[in-house]
Amino acid sequence: MARVYNWQIGREMSYWYPESRPEKQFAAVFDINKCIACQTCTLACKTTWTSGRGQEYMLWNNVETKPYGSYPLAWDLNLLDSLQGQEWQGNVYQGQTVFEAAPEGERVLGWRPDEHDYSYPNVGEDDCAGQIEKGASLDLPHMMWFYYLARICNHCTYPACLAACPRGSIYKRPEDGIVLVDQDRCRGYQECVRGCPYKKVFFNPMTGTSEKCIACFPKIEQGIQPQCFVNCIGKIRLAGWLSKPEEAKPENPLDYLVHVRKIALPLFPQFGLEPNIYYIPPVHVPTHFLRQMFGPGVDEAVKQYRNIAQDPDLAGLLALFGSTEFIVPRWKRQGDLVIGMSEKGTELIKVPMREPIHIRGAYDPKYNIARVNCP
Amino acid sequence: MLRAKSLLILMLTLILSSGVLILSCRSGEGPITAEVVIIHSTNLPLDPNDPIWNAAPKHLAKLIPQDLVEPRLMKASTSEVQIKAVSNGTNVAFRLEWLDDVKNDLPGPAKFIDGCAVQVPSKIAANVPDPQMGQAGQSVEITFWRADWQAIMNGRKDSIKELYPNAAIDHYPFEAKPLEKDPVAQSEMQKRYAPARALGNNREGPRDSAVEELIAEGPGSLSPAPNPTGAKGKGLYNGKGWSVVILRSLPKDLSPNTRSQIAFAVWEGGHKEVGARKMRSGWVPLLMKAEGELSKNAY
Ligand code: SF4
Numbered sequence: 001m002a003r004v005y006n007w008q009i010g011r012e013m014s015y016w017y018p019e020s021r022p023e024k025q026f027a028a029v030f031d032i033n034k035c036i037a038c039q040t041c042t043l044a045c046k047t048t049w050t051s052g053r054g055q056e057y058m059l060w061n062n063v064e065t066k067p068y069g070s071y072p073l074a075w076d077l078n079l080l081d082s083l084q085g086q087e088w089q090g091n092v093y094q095g096q097t098v099f100e101a102a103p104e105g106e107r108v109l110g111w112r113p114d115e116h117d118y119s120y121p122n123v124g125e126d127d128c129a130g131q132i133e134k135g136a137s138l139d140l141p142h143m144m145w146f147y148y149l150a151r152i153c154n155h156c157t158y159p160a161c162l163a164a165c166p167r168g169s170i171y172k173r174p175e176d177g178i179v180l181v182d183q184d185r186c187r188g189y190q191e192c193v194r195g196c197p198y199k200k201v202f203f204n205p206m207t208g209t210s211e212k213c214i215a216c217f218p219k220i221e222q223g224i225q226p227q228c229f230v231n232c233i234g235k236i237r238l239a240g241w242l243s244k245p246e247e248a249k250p251e252n253p254l255d256y257l258v259h260v261r262k263i264a265l266p267l268f269p270q271f272g273l274e275p276n277i278y279y280i281p282p283v284h285v286p287t288h289f290l291r292q293m294f295g296p297g298v299d300e301a302v303k304q305y306r307n308i309a310q311d312p313d314l315a316g317l318l319a320l321f322g323s324t325e326f327i328v329p330r331w332k333r334q335g336d337l338v339i340g341m342s343e344k345g346t347e348l349i350k351v352p353m354r355e356p357i358h359i360r361g362a363y364d365p366k367y368n369i370a371r372v373n374c375p
Numbered sequence: 376m377l378r379a380k381s382l383l384i385l386m387l388t389l390i391l392s393s394g395v396l397i398l399s400c401r402s403g404e405g406p407i408t409a410e411v412v413i414i415h416s417t418n419l420p421l422d423p424n425d426p427i428w429n430a431a432p433k434h435l436a437k438l439i440p441q442d443l444v445e446p447r448l449m450k451a452s453t454s455e456v457q458i459k460a461v462s463n464g465t466n467v468a469f470r471l472e473w474l475d476d477v478k479n480d481l482p483g484p485a486k487f488i489d490g491c492a493v494q495v496p497s498k499i500a501a502n503v504p505d506p507q508m509g510q511a512g513q514s515v516e517i518t519f520w521r522a523d524w525q526a527i528m529n530g531r532k533d534s535i536k537e538l539y540p541n542a543a544i545d546h547y548p549f550e551a552k553p554l555e556k557d558p559v560a561q562s563e564m565q566k567r568y569a570p571a572r573a574l575g576n577n578r579e580g581p582r583d584s585a586v587e588e589l590i591a592e593g594p595g596s597l598s599p600a601p602n603p604t605g606a607k608g609k610g611l612y613n614g615k616g617w618s619v620v621i622l623r624s625l626p627k628d629l630s631p632n633t634r635s636q637i638a639f640a641v642w643e644g645g646h647k648e649v650g651a652r653k654m655r656s657g658w659v660p661l662l663m664k665a666e667g668e669l670s671k672n673a674y
């Protein structure tokens with residue numbers, strides 16, 4: 001095991017290989033507050049990449065309803081349970097990562113979902129579990145809240161899938177940090193499936209190999225965002241490149257949200273993988289729940305988001321989400337306009353912070369008729 | 376009195392030991408040997424039940440958990456594999472038999488498959504490679520049999536319904552109407568959704584042998600053999616365990632005058648054994664009998 005630095009947990013940790021960061025790191029921000037669980041992302045991915053034999057059960061992109069939903073079943077609870085105490089002291093994680101907590105004989109702390117754990121995605125996640133006797137009242141152990149969590153592979157800086165593979169069949173591309181399973185080298189041992197705490201590698205019984213999200217690398221190579229990003233109805237997603245914290249550039253939208261404003265947070269940073277999909281936490285959810293999921297930065301992130309009406313830069317940047325299929329490596333705000341630019345500064349997209357409002361009267365004088373709202 | 380007692384013990388010992396002899400040589404069973412002894416036969420049996428096997432001496436290879444490299448096997452399972460070997464001078468057939476009360480031959484998430492492997496050094500040398508899959512510069516040849524490949528060879532169809540009989544599939548894009556009359560376009564599209572198959576990494580799907588020929592230079596370095604020699608295999612499950620024949624070319628330079636080594640591994644799918652999580656032997660001496668040399672002269 002080597003010693004590597006993981007900025008998300010504020011300390012060094014043990015990892016199977018020495019630190020080796022890519023030239024550029026593919027990363028993304030998902031604004032949970034805007035997700036409507038329409039599953040368009042899930043289908044965009046499914047039709048593009050996983051419509052083959054043996055891929056029937058696979059969802060490289062899935063959207064689950066928290067706190068009860070999960071795909072595969074209990075992916076998060078199972079690991080949280082075996083990871084035990086996960087204390088933070090300020091921004092420094094005091095507990096053990098999946099690498100540090102690896103039991104004897106294992107490369108990482110993991111577990112294997114079985115077929116049934118994949119068999120019921122989204123079933124019953126936000127339904128009432130049964131009839132309510134004597135009137136409609138629910139007595140639940142928590143507040144009446146839920147939110148949608150859209151998930152893809154995190155193209156982690158310290159991937160557990162990669163560390164778990166005894167054959168070195170998984171690699172992280174030096175040019176963009178995308179994590180891939182070499183389909184020629186993989187022998188289907190499923191160690192990656194066992195090792196990935198996010199359960200974002202899937203075993204294909206018809207090819208006998210493990211398969212995972214490829215971040216639509218053929219699109220990324222063309223400077224275009226992945227399928228689940230450009231098809232997102234809620235415009236909750238923005239893909240781009242993330243720098244190391246000490247090299248953050250405010251004109252890079254990802255750096256601005258993750259490092260400068262710290263409003264977008266990693267999913268379960270305590271696992272120790274330095275995942276690269278960042279979430280703007282839902283503002284209506286008790287922060288003690290969110291802290292376990294997104295780490296100690298939750299309270300500050302929620303506070304900033306609630307104040308967004310008085311925060312034109314933040315509001316402006318969020319308006320760029322879903323506005324173009326291109327990756328926007330730079331941005332700036334000019335008054336009420338937000339401009340997305342290429343690396344060299346060429347304008348790729350210009351969006352108003354507020355769409356112009358046009359009010360149609362209830363009466364149309366030209367045709368002399370009353371207007372009705374048609375469905 | 377004392378003499379009578381000693382005589383009794385001597386007689387008892389004689390009776391008991393002849394019993395052992397009778398047991399180990401019972402009808403058609405070859406004797407048990409400390410090394411793997413390859414006997415000569417013009418016909419090489421691929422069928423594990425072929426009577427040719429009866430005459431071959433048997434070696435009981437002790438298996439230990441792979442516990443040197445992570446992921447390790449922390450709990451022992453199959454403790455022993457019975458080995459017999461026959462050669463026609465060009466090829467050699469090994470029969471491996473072990474107990475396994477459940478047959479595991481279906482691939483799937485968290486499902487693992489029964490299998491076994493035979494390993495020999497790539498060349499015979501005084502300096503023997505590491506028994507754990509060789510070492511850098513000293514490669515080993517591995518012939519690997521798997522129960523799902525056997526099922527495919529036995530006729531299991533290449534369909535998800537074979538793995539999940541109740542599977543309901545709405546639609547595969549390569550089965551779309553406009554492609555129906557164009558099998559080339561269909562298979563091209565199907566390949567796009569199965570990159571491992573497109574690359575010829577045939578872990579699953581149609582195949583022409585139940586075994587795979589591999590080389591390795593240490594753990595994690597397993598690769599397809601650069602010059603495969605058409606190895607074959609056949610496994611039978613009898614409700615109590617597996618009986619598997621692995622037939623390959625005779626290891627290079629192995630002859631009745633040379634000695635070499637051989638090692639074995641067994642994976643019990645039901646015990647979640649796969650890859651590095653396996654039961655394996657150390658090197659076992661490998662001895663080849665010349666044509667005409669009777670197997671009973673082996674000892
Ligand atoms: S497409 Fe967008 S809004 Fe719809 S479920 Fe996916 S992430 Fe949420």
Ligand code: SF4
Binds near residue numbers: 155196198
């Ligand atoms: S999320 Fe899982 S599959 Fe993706 S890179 Fe991280 S460990 Fe690997």
